[in-house]
Amino acid sequence: MQKTSCDVLVIGGGPAGGVSAVTAKMNNPQKKILVVREQEVQLVPCAIPYVFGKTLGCSEKDVSSCAMAEEMGISTMVGKIEDINMQKKIAYCCDNEISFDKLIFATGSTPFVHASLEHSLALQGVFTIAKDKSFIDKLDAYAKDKKEIVIVGSGFIGVEVALEFASKGKNVTVIGGSKHILQNAFDHEIAKQAEELMLEVGVKYIGRDRVTKIIDKNGDGIVNAVELKSTKVVDAEIVILATGYKPNTTLAQKVGVSLGYYGGIWVDEYMRTQNHDVFAVGDCSARRDFITKEPSKVMLASTSSAEGRIAGSSLYGIEYLKGFSGTIAIFSTMVNETAFASAGVTEDQARAANIDIVVGTFSGVNRHPATIPDAHKQFVKLIAMKYGGQIIGGQIMGGLEAGEMINLVGLIIESHYDIYKVMSMQVATQPRLTSAPTSYPLVMASVVIAQKLKNI
Amino acid sequence: MQKTSCDVLVIGGGPAGGVSAVTAKMNNPQKKILVVREQEVQLVPCAIPYVFGKTLGCSEKDVSSCAMAEEMGISTMVGKIEDINMQKKIAYCCDNEISFDKLIFATGSTPFVHASLEHSLALQGVFTIAKDKSFIDKLDAYAKDKKEIVIVGSGFIGVEVALEFASKGKNVTVIGGSKHILQNAFDHEIAKQAEELMLEVGVKYIGRDRVTKIIDKNGDGIVNAVELKSTKVVDAEIVILATGYKPNTTLAQKVGVSLGYYGGIWVDEYMRTQNHDVFAVGDCSARRDFITKEPSKVMLASTSSAEGRIAGSSLYGIEYLKGFSGTIAIFSTMVNETAFASAGVTEDQARAANIDIVVGTFSGVNRHPATIPDAHKQFVKLIAMKYGGQIIGGQIMGGLEAGEMINLVGLIIESHYDIYKVMSMQVATQPRLTSAPTSYPLVMASVVIAQKLKNI
Numbered sequence: 001m002q003k004t005s006c007d008v009l010v011i012g013g014g015p016a017g018g019v020s021a022v023t024a025k026m027n028n029p030q031k032k033i034l035v036v037r038e039q040e041v042q043l044v045p046c047a048i049p050y051v052f053g054k055t056l057g058c059s060e061k062d063v064s065s066c067a068m069a070e071e072m073g074i075s076t077m078v079g080k081i082e083d084i085n086m087q088k089k090i091a092y093c094c095d096n097e098i099s100f101d102k103l104i105f106a107t108g109s110t111p112f113v114h115a116s117l118e119h120s121l122a123l124q125g126v127f128t129i130a131k132d133k134s135f136i137d138k139l140d141a142y143a144k145d146k147k148e149i150v151i152v153g154s155g156f157i158g159v160e161v162a163l164e165f166a167s168k169g170k171n172v173t174v175i176g177g178s179k180h181i182l183q184n185a186f187d188h189e190i191a192k193q194a195e196e197l198m199l200e201v202g203v204k205y206i207g208r209d210r211v212t213k214i215i216d217k218n219g220d221g222i223v224n225a226v227e228l229k230s231t232k233v234v235d236a237e238i239v240i241l242a243t244g245y246k247p248n249t250t251l252a253q254k255v256g257v258s259l260g261y262y263g264g265i266w267v268d269e270y271m272r273t274q275n276h277d278v279f280a281v282g283d284c285s286a287r288r289d290f291i292t293k294e295p296s297k298v299m300l301a302s303t304s305s306a307e308g309r310i311a312g313s314s315l316y317g318i319e320y321l322k323g324f325s326g327t328i329a330i331f332s333t334m335v336n337e338t339a340f341a342s343a344g345v346t347e348d349q350a351r352a353a354n355i356d357i358v359v360g361t362f363s364g365v366n367r368h369p370a371t372i373p374d375a376h377k378q379f380v381k382l383i384a385m386k387y388g389g390q391i392i393g394g395q396i397m398g399g400l401e402a403g404e405m406i407n408l409v410g411l412i413i414e415s416h417y418d419i420y421k422v423m424s425m426q427v428a429t430q431p432r433l434t435s436a437p438t439s440y441p442l443v444m445a446s447v448v449i450a451q452k453l454k455n456i
Numbered sequence: 457m458q459k460t461s462c463d464v465l466v467i468g469g470g471p472a473g474g475v476s477a478v479t480a481k482m483n484n485p486q487k488k489i490l491v492v493r494e495q496e497v498q499l500v501p502c503a504i505p506y507v508f509g510k511t512l513g514c515s516e517k518d519v520s521s522c523a524m525a526e527e528m529g530i531s532t533m534v535g536k537i538e539d540i541n542m543q544k545k546i547a548y549c550c551d552n553e554i555s556f557d558k559l560i561f562a563t564g565s566t567p568f569v570h571a572s573l574e575h576s577l578a579l580q581g582v583f584t585i586a587k588d589k590s591f592i593d594k595l596d597a598y599a600k601d602k603k604e605i606v607i608v609g610s611g612f613i614g615v616e617v618a619l620e621f622a623s624k625g626k627n628v629t630v631i632g633g634s635k636h637i638l639q640n641a642f643d644h645e646i647a648k649q650a651e652e653l654m655l656e657v658g659v660k661y662i663g664r665d666r667v668t669k670i671i672d673k674n675g676d677g678i679v680n681a682v683e684l685k686s687t688k689v690v691d692a693e694i695v696i697l698a699t700g701y702k703p704n705t706t707l708a709q710k711v712g713v714s715l716g717y718y719g720g721i722w723v724d725e726y727m728r729t730q731n732h733d734v735f736a737v738g739d740c741s742a743r744r745d746f747i748t749k750e751p752s753k754v755m756l757a758s759t760s761s762a763e764g765r766i767a768g769s770s771l772y773g774i775e776y777l778k779g780f781s782g783t784i785a786i787f788s789t790m791v792n793e794t795a796f797a798s799a800g801v802t803e804d805q806a807r808a809a810n811i812d813i814v815v816g817t818f819s820g821v822n823r824h825p826a827t828i829p830d831a832h833k834q835f836v837k838l839i840a841m842k843y844g845g846q847i848i849g850g851q852i853m854g855g856l857e858a859g860e861m862i863n864l865v866g867l868i869i870e871s872h873y874d875i876y877k878v879m880s881m882q883v884a885t886q887p888r889l890t891s892a893p894t895s896y897p898l899v900m901a902s903v904v905i906a907q908k909l910k911n912i
Contacts, residue, residue, distance in 0.1 A: 015894045026907055044825045047887040055888065061827040290882075301893035302885045309879055309899070319906075320876035330884040339889060369500045371517040403889025404860035410882055411867050420776035423765055426746075426866050428786040429758045431503040432511065433795060433859025437757035438471045443765070450775075451482060 009100035013037030016282025017106030023312025053164025109245035109283035120214035158242035260286025261295030290326035341406035344393035360448030368436035462490035465556035469493030472738025473562030479768025509620025565701035565739035576670035614698035716742025717751030746782035797862035800849035816904030824892035
């Protein structure tokens with residue numbers, strides 16, 4: 001056994017772990033920060049889908065840089081922590097005994113696979129989207145000479161992976177339980193348009209269905225097809241299970257850390273567990289929804305990074321409070337050349353949570369006048385509470401600007417702002433960059449809601 | 457005399473007038489709203505520079521649509537109101553007597569020309585950028601066979617016009633009083649980069665100088681050159697004076713409406729003048745700065761639109777309060793393919809206003825990983841108050857996303873948020889749309905400020 005000691009031990013080198021370590025070091029330059037991660041090379045998780053298509057084309061282009069952590073003097077160890085003595089504050093990693101003062105779990109998440117399909121993972125050609133370079137490389141290599149791909153799951157990972165494989169000429173079918181793709185983040189009418197764009201590049205969607213069996217016709221251990229609840233059979237040389245992720249809490253559970261919602265580690269607003277020397281951040285921590293306050297399965301690297309920043313600032317004294325209580329599920333994606341972005345609750349989710357709402361939409365263009373050469377259609381939907389007009393959700397379809405515009409919607413939601421605040425908000429507008437000043441879409445959708453509220 | 461009557465008379469058909477009228481009609485569908493404007497065809501003002509170059513190429517592509525107002529049943533009259541009897545509530549327009557109940561001044565602004573150069577406007581080849589289609593067409597036609605263009609004024613109108621003329625192969629020189637271009641909105645180090653990009657496409661800048669004389673060598677009434685304070689002489693076939701705008705308050709003054717800062721019409725937070733039946737919105741109204749509370753000359757169509765919305769909602773009862781007190785001078789522009797955006801005060805302006813500040817900057821890319829094909833460098837500078845860390849200014853250099861990212865900075869400033877709020881803000885990040893979740897630039901610049909504040 002080799003003995004190592006550190007002040008802060010971070011388990012996990014993804015976004016949450018990385019940001020925790022960097023923030024901890026910034027705030028405590030004299031302390032020794034050690035990050036233990038399982039993989040030698042860490043991928044940028046959000047860009048994994050782009051490895052498979054033309055956007056990046058290989059996993060080498062998706063490698064996360066550790067330069068900043070190294071420059072700052074943060075130590076790194078590659079290995080798996082098998083056990084921790086929480087009383088003695090010693091972690092065991094291969095033949096290392098690591099003593100620590102503060103501990104941060106940033107163990108991330110692992111692909112969730114329905115129990116009925118788990119055994120099929122043993123078949124050749126069946127994959128998940130694990131956040132692991134060797135695994136991703138294996139899938140990428142296996143796909144080289146294959147044509148027929150079935151993707152199970154119509155969330156953004158499934159859709160992004162589908163589009164990338166399609167860009168390489170594969171025949172891709174996405175299978176999901178909801179009527180349209182991306183339906184956790186978008187209401188039907190918007191999700192439908194994303195689906196139509198996906199179909200334009202040849203990716204088919206089979207909705208309101210479910211894979212009941214992954215088939216190996218010849219009994220040779222190689223997948224051939226999937227069978228659906230509807231009894232449909234879809235041929236497949238590759239089956240990718242993109243059915244979500246679950247918090248990776250194997251180690252936390254083993255050492256007695258309490259769990260919260262959906263099996264994530266329970267944390268307070270400073271990302272502390274019940275033991276205030278032990279923190280948890282990112283996908284392995286339990287989250288709830290900002291609006292409904294219900295447990296949330298939403299896992300996003302941006303939220304994880306914000307959590308890492310809080311944890312890193314709360315180790316030896318509390319520097320500032322987490323500005324949010326619950327995830328606003330703020331995210332964006334691209335379907336071909338159209339951006340889709342969402343924050344807060346959808347109309348469906350609001351109704352399911354028994355919130356009386358009023359909805360406002362606006363269709364325009366992202367340039368002004370619309371004759372500016374690269375103008376793209378832009379559509380905004382805002383969801384406001386009937387009583388008070390507070391904005392609790394927003395969905396955007398548009399050009400590349402939607403990626404930052406949704407962050408404006410996010411801050412509006414986080415700030416509990418109402419439509420009236422938005423209606424007199426000062427925004428910058430420029431012909432080559434935004435919609436017209438007279439019809440800025442967030443303002444216009446708020447105006448629509450204000451008119452509806454008047455007539456109630 | 458022909459007699460016409462209306463409930464709400466809006467003078468001016470630009471963004472402020474248009475939004476006022478539309479909002480007034482929405483809120484009072486039974487009332488007759490009449491917009492009187494001087495021009496038959498109204499240009500989209502912000503896009504006027506793009507008429508001269510390759511982006512639009514002609515003023516016909518920059519015509520503002522009146523479709524919405526017409527659909528809503530808003531009446532329009534083309535003509536100039538010469539006088540108003542404020543007691544009797546009657547306006548005189550050519551041979552029309554228009555009686556009204558509520559009056560909105562939205563008379564906009566006209567080019568400001570230094571007194572010493574005013575007489576030179578009579579020379580052939582000397583122009584301003586008046587917001588008038590026939591005038592713009594005249595300049596466009598005149599420029600067709602000319603090569604040497606001097607633009608006086610290095611604000612965004614001057615710079616945008618310069619870049620467009622350069623795109624058509626003209627030799628363009630911009631002359632301004634500040635060290636670098638765009639210096640009302642950007643600090644030196646950023647303005648300098650805009651200037652270098654401008655030089656890359658052949659547009660020269662002569663800074664810290666001033667045109668003292670516009671020269672007609674041959675005495676034939678045609679401009680040949682400008683003479684500068686530095687005694688330099690710059691040859692010119694066309695001289696464009698882009699030296700700002702002044703509130704157009706000729707009519708308001710004539711009828712006894714009180715003025716405020718810089719000759720704009722004095723208004724309260726509901727855009728009312730001292731007479732509560734009379735409103736003023738847009739460039740003709742007096743403004744002050746949101747941060748310094750000093751009188752402000754900033755004129756932006758987006759602020760005008762917000763003001764129009766307030767006026768239109770406050771005519772017959774107050775619907776909501778203007779959410780801001782003072783302009784945050786939020787604006788964006790493009791220099792070649794790089795966006796420059798700014799909101800709030802610059803470092804220089806803050807220091808001039810005796811505000812103790814701490815500055816944070818962050819350089820990154822607008823995609824993640826940086827290997828995503830269309831990645832563009834992205835630079836953010838935030839300016840925070842030393843005591844409390846409130847963010848009072850932001851400047852962005854980047855790709856097209858900067859146009860909406862500055863609106864996020866604007867809301868942060870308007871909300872009086874501090875760096876700690878920004879550090880735990882939830883944002884959406886996506887490989888093809890934004891920077892990395894671990895280094896979202898507004899967060900990173902805030903982190904830099906937080907570290908500096910700790911070490912003070």
